[in-house]
Amino acid sequence: MPARDLALLTDAAREAGRIAMRYWRKDPQVWDKGGEHGPVTEADLAVNDMLKAKLLAARPDYGWLSEETPDSAERLAVDTVFIIDPIDGTRAFVAGEETWAHSLAVAHKGRVTAGVVYLPAIDRIYVASETSAPLRDGEVIRASGRERLEGSNILTTKANMAPEKWPGGVPEITRSFRASLAYRMCLAAEGRFDGMLTLRDAWEWDIAAGSLIAEKAGAVVTDRQGKHLRFNAPTALAEGVLALPPKLHAEAMVRLVGT
Secondary structure (H helix, E strand, O other): OHHHHHHHHHHHHHHHHHHHHOOOOOOOOEEEOOOOOOEEEHHHHHHHHHHHHHHHHHOOOOEEEEOOOOOOHHHHHOOEEEEEEEEEOHHHHHOOOOOOEEEEEEEEOOEEEEEEEEEOOOOEEEEEEOOEEEEEOOEEOOOOOOOOOOOOEEEOOHHHHOHHHOOOOOOOOEEEOOOOHHHHHHHHHOOOOOEEEEOOOEEHHHHHHHHHHHHHOOOEEEOOOOOEOOOOOOOOEEOOEEEEOHHHHHHHHHHHHOO
């Protein structure tokens, strides 16, 4: 079933890309969702509508969790759920930048079993399932083999490197950034950067697909406490995310929580 789910997600992601590109750089309607939830565009909603119809028609017994669909406790009663971000990096999408993505995943009993991250503006696709290798555009990818956190190139924000968040000392790293959290996880998975981290709570739809891709590529993927991620939680939030090569992850955890 993971292979069949991956094929379904891949087809759906490409269809999502065709829809989103009709709006990109064409001044789409934008609304502010309020609070810290950021903007939503007519493209997000159009992609969400298509994905919900297509995916649930193919798997009517699966639950549904998406950033752009009001949440329902019904998903907690099933073992397998779709976890979807129609457009991850909506601010980048609105600004006409290229590094926004569709993030599509299936999780079974808390573990992601298939995931796809697709960036239609650059036609780049990352895929993985629990039974298959992680791929970028059909080629197998591997996480960085770096063994020292000092001097590594990490995708993160300046706020994540505040001294109060690192009781064991802030590591000396080169810091880089991309708008889409899902894309950051994939860049860590393919070793273009030495890893990524966010110490802020992260929504499941932003990280589900990328977490499997990075893990299958050899990164250690946990929350900021060092716990393995579990999905389809009632709050749909993780306590931050780290996706780092094993030795970098171990060093980061010592500096973060002393373990």
